Amino acid sequence: MSSRMLRVLAGTAVLGVLAAGCGSQGGDAGAGASGGEKITLSLNLFGNMGFKELYAEYEAAHPNIKIVERTSAYNDHHRNLAAHLATKQGAADIEGIDTGFIAQFRGQPQHFTDLNQHGAAALKDRWLPWKWEASLAKTGAQIGYGTDVGGLAMCYRRDLFEKAGLPTDRDEVSKLWPDWTSYFEAGKKYTANKPEGAAFFDGAPQVFNAMVGQMPVGYYDTSDQVIVASNPELRKAYDQVLEAVAGGQSAKLVGSSPAWNTGFAKSQFATIACPAWMLAKIQDQGKEFAGQWDVAAIPGGGGNWGGAYLTVPAQSKHPKEAVELISWLTAPEQQIKVFTKHGILPSTVATYDKPEVKKLTHEFFNDAPIGEIFTTAALNLKPQYQGPRAGDIQTAIRDGMNRVEEGKQSADEAWAQILKDIDRIDK
Amino acid sequence: MTSVTTRPRRRLAYTLDVKGSPYIYIAPFFLLFGALGLFPLLYTAYVSMTDWNLLETTRQWVGFENYAELLTDDYFWNALFNTVSIWLLSTIPQLLVALVVAHMLNRSLRARTFFRMGVLLPNITSIVAVTIIFAQLFGRDFGMVNWAIQLVGLDPIDWQAGTLSSHIAISMIVIWRWTGYNALIYLAAMQAVPDHLYEAATIDGAGQWTQFWKITIPMLRPTIIFTAVVSTIGGFQIIAEPLLFQSGTGNPTGGSDRQFQTVGLYLYEQGFGLYEFGYASAIAWTLCLIIVVMALVNFSITRRIKSG
Numbered sequence: 001m002s003s004r005m006l007r008v009l010a011g012t013a014v015l016g017v018l019a020a021g022c023g024s025q026g027g028d029a030g031a032g033a034s035g036g037e038k039i040t041l042s043l044n045l046f047g048n049m050g051f052k053e054l055y056a057e058y059e060a061a062h063p064n065i066k067i068v069e070r071t072s073a074y075n076d077h078h079r080n081l082a083a084h085l086a087t088k089q090g091a092a093d094i095e096g097i098d099t100g101f102i103a104q105f106r107g108q109p110q111h112f113t114d115l116n117q118h119g120a121a122a123l124k125d126r127w128l129p130w131k132w133e134a135s136l137a138k139t140g141a142q143i144g145y146g147t148d149v150g151g152l153a154m155c156y157r158r159d160l161f162e163k164a165g166l167p168t169d170r171d172e173v174s175k176l177w178p179d180w181t182s183y184f185e186a187g188k189k190y191t192a193n194k195p196e197g198a199a200f201f202d203g204a205p206q207v208f209n210a211m212v213g214q215m216p217v218g219y220y221d222t223s224d225q226v227i228v229a230s231n232p233e234l235r236k237a238y239d240q241v242l243e244a245v246a247g248g249q250s251a252k253l254v255g256s257s258p259a260w261n262t263g264f265a266k267s268q269f270a271t272i273a274c275p276a277w278m279l280a281k282i283q284d285q286g287k288e289f290a291g292q293w294d295v296a297a298i299p300g301g302g303g304n305w306g307g308a309y310l311t312v313p314a315q316s317k318h319p320k321e322a323v324e325l326i327s328w329l330t331a332p333e334q335q336i337k338v339f340t341k342h343g344i345l346p347s348t349v350a351t352y353d354k355p356e357v358k359k360l361t362h363e364f365f366n367d368a369p370i371g372e373i374f375t376t377a378a379l380n381l382k383p384q385y386q387g388p389r390a391g392d393i394q395t396a397i398r399d400g401m402n403r404v405e406e407g408k409q410s411a412d413e414a415w416a417q418i419l420k421d422i423d424r425i426d427k
Numbered sequence: 428m429t430s431v432t433t434r435p436r437r438r439l440a441y442t443l444d445v446k447g448s449p450y451i452y453i454a455p456f457f458l459l460f461g462a463l464g465l466f467p468l469l470y471t472a473y474v475s476m477t478d479w480n481l482l483e484t485t486r487q488w489v490g491f492e493n494y495a496e497l498l499t500d501d502y503f504w505n506a507l508f509n510t511v512s513i514w515l516l517s518t519i520p521q522l523l524v525a526l527v528v529a530h531m532l533n534r535s536l537r538a539r540t541f542f543r544m545g546v547l548l549p550n551i552t553s554i555v556a557v558t559i560i561f562a563q564l565f566g567r568d569f570g571m572v573n574w575a576i577q578l579v580g581l582d583p584i585d586w587q588a589g590t591l592s593s594h595i596a597i598s599m600i601v602i603w604r605w606t607g608y609n610a611l612i613y614l615a616a617m618q619a620v621p622d623h624l625y626e627a628a629t630i631d632g633a634g635q636w637t638q639f640w641k642i643t644i645p646m647l648r649p650t651i652i653f654t655a656v657v658s659t660i661g662g663f664q665i666i667a668e669p670l671l672f673q674s675g676t677g678n679p680t681g682g683s684d685r686q687f688q689t690v691g692l693y694l695y696e697q698g699f700g701l702y703e704f705g706y707a708s709a710i711a712w713t714l715c716l717i718i719v720v721m722a723l724v725n726f727s728i729t730r731r732i733k734s735g
Contacts, residue, residue, distance in 0.1 A: 079699050083481065107482065108482065108484075110484075258559065258562060258566070259568065259569075262566070262569055268568070392701065395680065402683035406683060407588075408683070425701070
């Protein structure tokens with residue numbers, strides 16, 4: 001065995017010991033909880049979920065509760081959680097889970113506290129129906145309460161549209177693409193007169209994901225069978241996107257890569273499917289484009305990209321207190337605070353009518369009514385069943401589409417390899 | 428008479444002290460090695476004989492099935508090819524350049540210590556930072572390397588997309604980071620070469636170059652063996668560079684067609700991406716055996732360097 005592997009294993013062992021140490025500390029604190037002693041509730045999250053200010057408020061109302069939040073990087077967080085659940089050791093009282101991983105963890109409901117046993121049914125109407133269903137296990141157990149969603153819109157550059165002879169007003173732009181076919185038609189018109197170096201969209205897989213998200217059935221049927229090969233809608237969308245790539249509409253940038261970040265600053269694309277949380281990123285990557293970016297509706301009308309859940313692992317020593325905390329954090333009153341302070345879009349429908357949410361506009365994006373645009377997209381999205389390995393399947397398809405964009409394979413060759421890769425994932 | 432009774436006891440204590448205490452002194456290392464080295468090694472061997480996915484509750488004994496599967500796994504062979512290719516592309520130039528650099532540092536230079544410490548700087552910089560910067564340099568649209576290539580009038584290269592081009596780019600990172608380190612090791616060995624050999628050679632009329640090949644290289648033989656073996660071990664374990672070269676996407680597939688996925692990265696994908704711990708452990712053990720074999724081959728090749 002390589003010494004690197006040894007180090008990885010050693011590191012894991014050490015982490016396990018440390019985590020176990022933390023866990024037992026929590027246990028000690030909880031032993032005398034009935035006597036009014038302090039209970040420490042730990043939260044393991046990824047990135048900033050905007051809860052920091054709320055903890056103090058909760059602690060003030062519950063003097064016996066102390067809240068400790070730990071954050072780590074997105075991938076590390078979910079990998080650690082999987083390991084902690086499997087070894088039944090080291091998980092926090094509350095663990096955040098991203099939409100991209102929820103289907104995988106939902107497949108192991110035995111590792112989580114069933115919130116339905118703690119009065120979840122009475123709260124069900126708080127959330128968007130698809131948000132609620134995505135964390136519902138086959139056994140009927142509810143493993144998590146939804147925090148935020150991404151919604152989905154189509155951000156576009158007014159200046160580039162104008163140069164290419166397309167309308168710039170956001171309502172007219174939204175009318176330009178009621179569905180994806182008309183979006184690619186608009187792309188054709190744009191490409192015919194496009195400004196030098198600025199393609200129509202950022203990269204094929206990103207557009208494809210937005211399209212798949214709107215389909216009634218995606219990669220899985222409801223019995224967890226992978227149906228990528230037999231779902232004609234998928235292949236149709238795949239061909240549609242790659243045809244647009246062949247027509248020069250794509251900037252061929254891999255999503256989330258450094259080159260993609262540079263693409264914002266260098267104006268390499270005129271449109272990008274953007275969830276609410278991406279607005280901050282677009283702004284950061286190119287401050288000089290204030291007022292040039294605008295937000296139109298997503299083709300097809302509804303969509304979501306991203307969002308998270310709060311769960312209580314079964315190994316928590318204080319399931320009751322932990323469930324109380326997550327149901328408080330995800331309540332509409334708190335979610336409005338998170339939204340107004342951090343711009344993180346809630347998954348709680350009840351907040352969508354509130355003027356703070358509905359009337360919100362964004363100066364950088366030419367005063368676009370982002371509150372209305374994103375809540376409409378979230379409301380219009382029809383629930384789609386997500387299977388356990390949907391994320392890995394998405395990666396296989398992304399790689400395949402990148403191969404076509406890089407000119408290494410034809411669409412057919414890439415598709416054949418995608419199906420082979422998915423067979424391996426699904427075996 | 429008292430001395431008769433006490434002497435054997437004292438002698439026993441003395442013997443124990445002399446023969447026994449060294450073991451106590453070295454015990455901490457072996458205890459640590461046992462806990463953090465040997466145990467994981469053996470446990471990984473056990474895990475590699477099971478079908479264990481972290482997401483499933485079952486864990487089955489499958490014997491050598493994982494290894495059998497590995498031998499027919501195209502992606503494993505692809506990863507092995509990539510590993511060997513990147514290793515050759517990085518190690519050979521790296522050691523040759525290190526020899527030359529060490530030779531130059533061994534002369535009487537102005538600010539010698541500054542330069543000697545300077546060559547080690549790349550090695551102590553963060554691998555994450557270095558790789559991300561190199562990924563930018565080798566960027567497709569706005570990379571500096573492509574900019575330079577276009578100045579010369581050539582077509583820009585999509586470095587990440589191609590097999591050879593991505594291997595070259597990753598090798599550059601390795602070369603940049605490790606050349607100085609090896610140069611310092613060679614330098615240390617060069618300083619141990621007795622001066623009178625060079626003096627005698629100079630008197631006999633041998634030039635700089637001849638002295639380098641006929642004296643320095645042979646005298647450095649054990650060091651060259653050492654660096655070759657260490658570079659082999661390091662080169663076959665390479666994982667951070669190819670992982671971060673594809674940075675931001677968070678997926679350890681090593682490019683859209685796995686064109687720069689190394690064995691270490693494939694292990695990581697199977698173990699910590701897909702949670703196939705059994706299969707990943709089999710990859711780990713196979714990789715270990717490959718490294719042992721390659722290190723032995725390397726040892727037998729480099730020891731043929733004529734010793735002075």
